[in-house]
């Protein structure tokens with residue numbers, strides 16, 4: 001039996017546990033210092049066994065995943081390094097920053113045990129094991145940041161295990177990782193939170209702001225609902241990169257101030273054109289929660305029962321849906337439904353069927 005120990009089975013740890021649990025030859029153990037959390041993990045069937053004892057969880061483990069908040073990673077790794085771990089055990093983490101934990105690992109004496117930093121580039125604004133899903137990592141990138149001295153066979157061994165999540169594995173140096181995710185993940189979270197708080201201030205004077213906040217505001221601010229403690233830790237840990245990125249952000253804001261002061265319409269349009277061109281080049285199909293590569297989008301009127309009608313008409317034609325998601329839903333205006341299927345044939349059949357009644361974007 002290959003034993004996988006997960007420390008901190010919340011959104012990410014719980015999702016990993018669900019990817020591994022039940023696979024032949026694997027047993028998954030969850031750890032939490034809190035007996036109630038241990039009980040919850042067992043009750044929700046996320047792990048095979050669970051314990052409040054670090055020693056018990058780590059004993060005989062072939063792989064250990066540290067899935068606790070970033071500020072606790074070094075403490076956990078240091079404590080584990082003092083335990084009699086199984087020879088050949090690989091310890092990895094899922095923290096949103098990689099440089100500090102890599103430095104910590106390099107400073108420890110890990111005899112017969114390897115540490116390989118990791119970071120799945122998938123997640124959600126939700127937290128806790130309640131939000132965990134075995135589909136979370138499908139088609140997402142999963143970064144591994146091994147120390148250059150780590151034997152490649154150990155990296156390959158961990159990568160082989162992680163492939164069970166259906167993520168795409170990529171190796172990135174820890175410092176470079178922090179630089180890049182600062183720009184594409186941490187800075188956007190800061191901007192989303194600052195924007196929501198700016199509007200929250202106006203809304204205190206006039207609640208109409210809240211009522212009129214529509215798709216645009218919701219699209220750019222979903223991530224402002226991220227867990228405050230998780231994000232406190234990430235931002236503090238990556239503060240040096242973020243301080244530089246915020247200087248650049250100020251320059252972007254200043255550019256718009258200037259364009260508006262000059263009433264430079266062509267300059268503003270050029271900013272939108274450049275942004276749109278770059279954004280449309282993003283790998284759209286590699287998304288986290290939605291797993292299928294075969295999606296169609298359907299414009300739907302926002303009235304009760306419409307989703308049921310769509311599901312029924314596909315069911316009547318024996319077309320299997322693998323996922324369904326309301327992307328946008330606003331009162332009185334059409335929303336967008338993302339329907340996911342398992343193969344192109346189902347996509348084509350579903351599009352043909354639904355086009356009879358709805359606007360479909362395949």
Ligand SMILES: NC(=O)c1ccc[n+]([C@@H]2O[C@H](COP(=O)([O-])OP(=O)(O)OC[C@H]3O[C@@H](n4cnc5c(N)ncnc54)[C@H](O)[C@@H]3O)[C@@H](O)[C@H]2O)c1
Pocket residue numbers: 007008009010011012013032033037067068069070072094095096097119120121122123124125126127128129227230234
């Ligand atoms: N949220 C995301 O989108 C995302 C994506 C990729 C990586 N990460 C990283 O994954 C890690 C976990 O984040 P998450 O989103 O799963 O958060 P979460 O809150 O859902 O899970 C955190 C887990 O750590 C445990 N924990 C919290 N405080 C603890 C403490 N003081 N002692 C022991 N256990 C404690 C919680 O009980 C929970 O099981 C973080 O390092 C985060 O940076 C998050």
Ligand SMILES: O=C(O)C(=O)C[C@]1(C(=O)O)C=C[C@@H](O)C=C1
Pocket residue numbers: 095096120121122123124125126184185186223226288
């Ligand atoms: O989709 C989200 O809600 C996320 O915040 C996921 C997200 C991101 O910023 O892309 C957040 C933190 C991670 O470390 C990796 C992914």
